[in-house]
Each structure stands twice: as structure tokens, then as C-alpha cells.
Amino acid sequence: MxxxxxxxxxxxxxxxxxxxxxxxxAAGATQAGNSQINDSTVPPPSRLGVGFLGVGIRGTLLLEASMKVAGVEPVVACDLYTGHLDRAKEVAGSKLEVTGDYQQVLSRKDIDAVVIAAPDHWHKQLVKDALDAGKHVYCEKPLTHRWEDGEDLIKWSKASGLVTQVGSQYMSMxxxxxxxxxxxxxxxxxxxxxxxxxxxxxxxxxxxYPIPPDASPRTVNWKRFIGDSKWYDFDLRRFFQWRLFWDYSxxxxxxxxxxxxxxxxxxxxxxxxxxxxxxxxxxxxxxxxxxxxxxxxxxxxxxxxxxxxxxxxxxxxxxxxxxxxxxxxxxxxxxxxxxxxxxxRREDFRYPTHSWPTATVDKFKKIMDLNDDLQPLKNPPPAxxxxxxxxxxxxxxGSTTAHMRNWYDAIRGEDKAVEPMxxxxxxxxxxxxxxxxxxxxxxxxxxxxxxxxxx
Ligand SMILES: NC(=O)c1ccc[n+]([C@@H]2O[C@H](COP(=O)([O-])OP(=O)(O)OC[C@H]3O[C@@H](n4cnc5c(N)ncnc54)[C@H](O)[C@@H]3O)[C@@H](O)[C@H]2O)c1
The missing domain is CATH 3.30.360.10 (Dihydrodipicolinate Reductase; domain 2)
Incomplete structure (x- = not known):
């Protein structure tokens, strides 16, 4: 419409x-309409089991957007803060399994695809391990934390034959x-x-971003968050406000x-x-x-x-x-x-000819075939x-749901992913x-x- x-x-x-x-x-998911086909003659879409790696602010929106796509079944969510896992269960229902170890997600046979919404310094590793495990990948923007990593990701994605989508929903506006x-x-x-x-x-x-009041070494897996980046002692600001630091953003x-x-x-x-x-x-x-x-x-x-x-x-x-x-x-x-x-395209001859004597302007008008406003008599500029x-x-x-739907459709062979690596x-x-x-x-x-x- x-x-x-x-x-x-x-x-x-x-x-x-x-x-x-x-x-x-940014909030495409919240304005998403539910345009699933409701026609008994159309066969239901095949089931896609999906794992979510990182269910913080963005991952929660991606989980909600995925739930709007017919046939998509969120099976398991992985995160390093227990509060985000509890929230994922609130959003997707108690059937959703949760874990703090992404390898447990990747090793499952009932997972076809993973959605990655961890901080930027984790993207490369998570994409690589997911492709190696044979999972289709949706990875949030910015795809890389260093420009040197981009070519590897393109290469690995092409070699895998799997469907990969980068999560810049502007592509699906x-x-x-x-x-x-x-x-x-x-x-x-x-x-x-x-x-x-x-x-x-x-x-x-x-x-x-505000730090949740229950955040502590008991609810946050700090060592895993640091991963391969430089070691710091436990720091909730780095964990929840990682965008402020070059180490992660x-x-x-x-x-x-x-x-x-x-x-x-x-x-x-x-x-x-x-x-x-x-x-x-x-x-x-x-x-x-x-x-x-x-x-x-x-x-x-x-x-x-x-x-x-x-x-x-x-x-x-x-x-x-x-x-x-x-x-x-x-x-x-x-x-x-x-x-x-x-x-x-309108010329303004009035300005440069204002300092000319009238007779000279008249001559100019004649030579140039101009009207009294000094605009062309033939083919005047359109109003x-x-x-x-x-x-x-x-x-x-919403663009986020549209972008995810495009990826799910591409996995099913019904469309082409609009944002490959x-x-x-x-x-x-x-x-x-x-x-x-x-x-x-x-x-x-x-x-x-x-x-x-x-x-
Ligand atoms: N497309 C968009 O408009 C959009 C909007 C917001 C964020 N993003 C992107 O989404 C990503 C996440 O951003 P956010 O705002 O949701 O951050 P966030 O901090 O709210 O969430 C990140 C989550 O990842 C978890 N995490 C960290 N390392 C992990 C690991 N190794 N395995 C599993 N989980 C891990 C953390 O515990 C945290 O809950 C970023 O790359 C960001 O750029 C995109």
C-alpha cells in the first residue's frame, strides 16, 4: 500500500x-506487521530450527522478529548474562532452551541456522565456528571489528555454500x-x-547504557566476554557498555x-x-x-x-x-x-546583468532570445x-523483520539473501x-x- x-x-x-x-x-522490529500467509491451500513452510548467539538489546529484537516468520522455531539462546537468558525465555516461552556456551548450540543437529548479536569483537569467531558447524548465519552489523578480517569472512562464507546475511536492515527498507x-x-x-x-x-x-542491578560475577561470564581481547579485571562497564571501548567496538x-x-x-x-x-x-x-x-x-x-x-x-x-x-x-x-x-535548471541572468545599461541588456535579450524576466522564450524551464x-x-x-524474513526465505531456496558477506x-x-x-x-x-x- x-x-x-x-x-x-x-x-x-x-x-x-x-x-x-x-x-x-533501529526499531524496525517493533513496528513489524505480521504478514504471514493464512491460506489453507498453501503448504506450511518447512521448519527451521534457530539458535541465538547473544540475546542482549539487539538479539532480543531479532528473536522477536524471527518469531513472526512462519516455520521458524527458536530452539536455544546463548548469552553470557543470565538476565538476558531469563528475558529470552519470557519472550519466546519456556520451551526455549538456554546456555552460556555457544559451542553447545553449534553442536546440535536440530539447529539449521544461527543469529549472531554478540558484541563486535566476537563476530568473526562466532561466524567462523558456525559455518564450520554447517549452520546458516545471520550476523549483525558491523560485521568486522578490524578491516583485515573482512576478506576471510567473505572467503569462508563462499566456501561454505551456506546462506549468510549481514544484519544491516537498511538493505530491506x-x-x-x-x-x-x-x-x-x-x-x-x-x-x-x-x-x-x-x-x-x-x-x-x-x-x-544502564547496568542491570543484579549484574555481578555470579550472573556475568566475564572471561568468555573478554575472549581473545586484552585482559582486564572484572568490569561491568566494559561488559554492558562495550561500545565505549576500542577493544570491542x-x-x-x-x-x-x-x-x-x-x-x-x-x-x-x-x-x-x-x-x-x-x-x-x-x-x-x-x-x-x-x-x-x-x-x-x-x-x-x-x-x-x-x-x-x-x-x-x-x-x-x-x-x-x-x-x-x-x-x-x-x-x-x-x-x-x-x-x-x-x-x-534555471539561469538567473538578472543578477550579473543588473549592472549593465538597459540598451545592453536589451541587446543581450535579443541575442539570447530571452523574455523580460531574462528567461528563454523557447523551452522555458518548467515550473x-x-x-x-x-x-x-x-x-x-518493519525492516528488521523483512531483512530476517529474506534470510529465512533464502535458506529455504525461495529468495536470494540481499546482504551477503x-x-x-x-x-x-x-x-x-x-x-x-x-x-x-x-x-x-x-x-x-x-x-x-x-x-
Ligand atoms: N542492526 C541494528 O540496527 C543494530 C542495533 C543494535 C545493535 N546491533 C548490533 O548487535 C550487536 C549486539 O549489540 P547489543 O546492543 O545487542 O549489545 P548487548 O550488549 O545488549 O548484547 C550483546 C550480548 O551478547 C552477549 N555475548 C557476548 N559475548 C558472547 C559470546 N561469546 N557468546 C554469546 N553471547 C555473547 C552478551 O552477554 C550480551 O548479552 C552488535 O554487533 C551491534 O552493533 C545492531
Missing amino acids: KEEVRLNRRDFIGRTTFWAAAASL PCARKATEMIKSGKLGQITMVEGKIHRNSSTGAWY GGLPTDLFVHLVTATHQLMGVTAPDQVVSFGDIYRWREYRDVPDQMTALAKYPEGFTLKLTSTANNGHPGPALTFYGTEGTLEYNGGSMTYYYEP TEEPTVFNPGDGTE EIGVNAVNVGHMVNVSFRNNKIVRWNPRTRKVEM
Whole structure:
């Protein structure tokens, strides 16, 4: 059910908020509709037994989204904090088994696929072990914690023959196809600039997530959380607020820019910038954090445009997540909705000829065949169009559920996974380049031949 409305530009500005974008981006699962087919002539879909590795904030949403897909049976959840396992049972019912050891999940015959929503520093190992155990894999963004790990993941995934999906739900946004077609059709003309932003202004937005009151060495498996990363003594802040530390997270560039980059790559049909430069700092949230609370980056693409990325934890002013600027129009894109602004090619000869004597202007008008407004008499530029709003409306299922459903369908051979490893690696690599530039205070380059980051 597509709703296409025309609004006055002034009416519209201010309505498209970042928070609307963020809602469709981050909370896709909560707005998900249940579009399961209810037709007795259609055979029920085959059963898929699924294990969940990491059922914290995101894993719980993925569990809920999976429960909306017919035939999908959450069998077991694995986590390192007992409170998250108790919550998973509340969500999925007491039949759901729970464990603190992911190898117990991978060794089960009744598990076809696993959903990985552990912190970033665990992704590579969990994906590898799951593929080795013959399980289809859905792994949350950012796929890698270091750019050097991406190529292995692509290789292992291809060699496995299993269906892998990276969890950037922007790939499954309701407006994604229409926006891609619009850009491809040339409706925006030549696009030379894209701007993306995700801003927040709260302690939660700055990633100081609250620590549950029952958290202790009894309820948290600290040693397993540390895994192969540098050893620290038991620290609940590191466990629950891991995004603040380079040991487990790439900060704003890999955690948030990755969404904007994924959508830019998808809509523009590109895979990698050739140069990236960035600036960041900890301007406000200074307590025990490694990662900047504000980042700005420029990524220059060989296809002929520059992507500007910003994210701050110090202001939540609304605005579109992505804006595509073309010679014929502008597209404000929020994934769940978008607005196209027509941009007529109109010369304003009045400004530069204002200092000419009237007789000279008259001569110019004649030579150029212009009317009194100094616009062409033949083929005058078309009148300005009102902005066009595309809003897929209530019937559209949430992007997270759509993204997971696409993966489950692909496992059953009924569809193709929209975000195989290579797409996820290409997107997160831009975030890694932003961080390499930030740490070294240099422009960094992507070598498409060697698929390596260079300085
Ligand atoms: N696609 C999105 O919009 C989106 C949104 C939020 C988070 N994420 C991603 O999801 C992942 C998890 O983020 P979160 O916010 O849910 O974090 P979280 O801290 O709330 O949850 C992570 C959970 O993983 C568990 N865990 C850690 N190591 C584990 C291991 N070895 N085996 C099993 N469980 C383990 C922890 O106990 C914790 O409960 C991150 O990679 C994050 O970037 C994606």
C-alpha cells in the first residue's frame, strides 16, 4: 500500500525528523506487521530450527522478529548474562532452551541456522565456528571489528555454500528499491554529493547504557566476554557498555556510519570509496570512554561523488538520515519514507546583468532570445514542482523483520539473501577507514586490486 502525497516544501521541512528515520532504522522490529500467509491451500513452510548467539538489546529484537516468520522455531539462546537468558525465555516461552556456551548450540543437529548479536569483537569467531558447524548465519552489523578480517569472512562464507546475511536492515527498507530506481533513472541528474547523519543527545545515545542491578560475577561470564581481547579485571562497564571501548567496538564509524554507508552503496550502486579522511573528538561525554562522541568523515568515490558522514552525541536536531544532491533534484532518504525535491535548471541572468545599461541588456535579450524576466522564450524551464513524499504506510513490515524474513526465505531456496558477506564487508570497511584516518591523522586509500586499506 503505497501512499504518495504532494506537500508544500514549507509544510514538509521539519516533518521529516531524524527520529522518524531512527525509529524505522533501529526499531524496525517493533513496528513489524505480521504478514504471514493464512491460506489453507498453501503448504506450511518447512521448519527451521534457530539458535541465538547473544540475546542482549539487539538479539532480543531479532528473536522477536524471527518469531513472526512462519516455520521458524527458536530452539536455544546463548548469552553470557543470565538476565538476558531469563528475558529470552519470557519472550519466546519456556520451551526455549538456554546456555552460556555457544559451542553447545553449534553442536546440535536440530539447529539449521544461527543469529549472531554478540558484541563486535566476537563476530568473526562466532561466524567462523558456525559455518564450520554447517549452520546458516545471520550476523549483525558491523560485521568486522578490524578491516583485515573482512576478506576471510567473505572467503569462508563462499566456501561454505551456506546462506549468510549481514544484519544491516537498511538493505530491506521499504523505500530502498524505489530510491535505487529513481537514482538509476537519472531523475536526480548527476549526483555529486551525498550527506548522511545520525545524531543523538542523551546518555543512552552516548552509549552509557544502564547496568542491570543484579549484574555481578555470579550472573556475568566475564572471561568468555573478554575472549581473545586484552585482559582486564572484572568490569561491568566494559561488559554492558562495550561500545565505549576500542577493544570491542569501532565507535561511531563502524556502529552508526555503517548504516548510512550501506544505504549509500545500495542506492548509488557502488562498493568502495577510494579516499577517506576524518576528524573526531570526545567533546562532552568524557567519562571512561575511548571512542569519540563526535565524528565527521568525507569519503570520495571513484564514481564521481563525495559522501559526508557525521554523527554526534551532543545534539539531536532532526533531519533526514541521508540526502542525495543531484543537478536535477534532491532526495531526502529515511529508509521508511523519502522525499524528492525537483531542481529546475534555471539561469538567473538578472543578477550579473543588473549592472549593465538597459540598451545592453536589451541587446543581450535579443541575442539570447530571452523574455523580460531574462528567461528563454523557447523551452522555458518548467515550473517548480512541489516535493513528492513517498511513505509506504502502515502495511509495510518493519525492516528488521523483512531483512530476517529474506534470510529465512533464502535458506529455504525461495529468495536470494540481499546482504551477503561482501556487501557487509564493503560497508564496514568505510567505517574502518574513518578510524584509520582518525588515528593516523591522514587521508587513507582503498586499493580495489589488493582489497587493502593503504596510507
Ligand atoms: N542492526 C541494528 O540496527 C543494530 C542495533 C543494535 C545493535 N546491533 C548490533 O548487535 C550487536 C549486539 O549489540 P547489543 O546492543 O545487542 O549489545 P548487548 O550488549 O545488549 O548484547 C550483546 C550480548 O551478547 C552477549 N555475548 C557476548 N559475548 C558472547 C559470546 N561469546 N557468546 C554469546 N553471547 C555473547 C552478551 O552477554 C550480551 O548479552 C552488535 O554487533 C551491534 O552493533 C545492531
